[in-house]
Amino acid sequence: MPLLISRSASVFLQSRPSMAHFSTTSSSIGQKARLRGVVFDMDGTLTVPVIDFPAMYKAVLGEEEYVSVRSKNPSGIDILHYIENWSPEKQRKAFEIITDFERQGLDRLQIMPGAAELCGYLDSKKIRRGLITRNIKAAVDLFHKRFGIVFSPALSREFHPYKPDPAPLLHICSNWDVHPYEVIMIGDSLKDDVACGKRAGAFTCLLDETGRYDSPEFDTVDLKPDFKVSSLVEVHSLLEANFDLTP
Ligand SMILES: [Mg+2]
Numbered sequence: 001m002p003l004l005i006s007r008s009a010s011v012f013l014q015s016r017p018s019m020a021h022f023s024t025t026s027s028s029i030g031q032k033a034r035l036r037g038v039v040f041d042m043d044g045t046l047t048v049p050v051i052d053f054p055a056m057y058k059a060v061l062g063e064e065e066y067v068s069v070r071s072k073n074p075s076g077i078d079i080l081h082y083i084e085n086w087s088p089e090k091q092r093k094a095f096e097i098i099t100d101f102e103r104q105g106l107d108r109l110q111i112m113p114g115a116a117e118l119c120g121y122l123d124s125k126k127i128r129r130g131l132i133t134r135n136i137k138a139a140v141d142l143f144h145k146r147f148g149i150v151f152s153p154a155l156s157r158e159f160h161p162y163k164p165d166p167a168p169l170l171h172i173c174s175n176w177d178v179h180p181y182e183v184i185m186i187g188d189s190l191k192d193d194v195a196c197g198k199r200a201g202a203f204t205c206l207l208d209e210t211g212r213y214d215s216p217e218f219d220t221v222d223l224k225p226d227f228k229v230s231s232l233v234e235v236h237s238l239l240e241a242n243f244d245l246t247p
Contacts, residue, residue: 041187
């Protein structure tokens with residue numbers, strides 16, 4: 001195992017740790033992996049979840065199709081991908097519904113407990129902070145403005161291809177001039193954030209506030225994060241225990 005188990009965070013055993021991790025962590029001599037950047041998801045990670053995604057999916061797909069799609073995708077529905085091949089008119093209506101849900105979410109926007117403190121801690125260690133969201137740029141701009149914490153780069157839905165494709169994360173690493181294995185992706189979605197991070201070769205941390213990923217339906221899902229926390233408050237000690245944070 002390339003990673004130590006920290007007291008505050010449960011670590012998923014990786015059956016196949018990526019080569020990137022093995023080649024850089026020198027786990028055999030107990031050295032910790034160097035961490036030079038943290039990339040966050042926005043909705044449900046840096047902000048308190050306010051978008052009712054199941055309701056949004058039901059409104060876009062209709063009750064019957066939602067139930068059918070949900071049963072075929074136990075790790076979650078990729079609504080943007082799903083509507084990609086719809087007719088322009090049908091797609092336009094779907095985006096209207098999605099945007100409406102997102103707009104309602106913006107009105108109730110709240111920063112996640114522990115997010116500001118964690119960002120302050122990362123700044124004190126000179127560790128870079130980036131953001132990747134499938135939400136629109138206007139939502140990221142509002143987040144930056146309302147909470148006064150800026151992430152750079154901050155990539156929104158306008159950047160293609162979006163998560164779970166690794167492209168946005170690789171773009172950020174290239175912009176920072178760091179390797180993906182020197183970066184950790186933190187997010188509340190297994191299918192988007194953890195998938196994006198793993199495909200890019202980065203470390204991944206799943207934020208699971210409610211323990212929903214402990215449910216048996218995820219036992220068969222092959223995708224496992226390197227770390228799992230139930231609050232951003234736990235991330236500070238997780239990073240200290242598992243990574244070399246010297247600038
Ligand atoms: Mg999220």
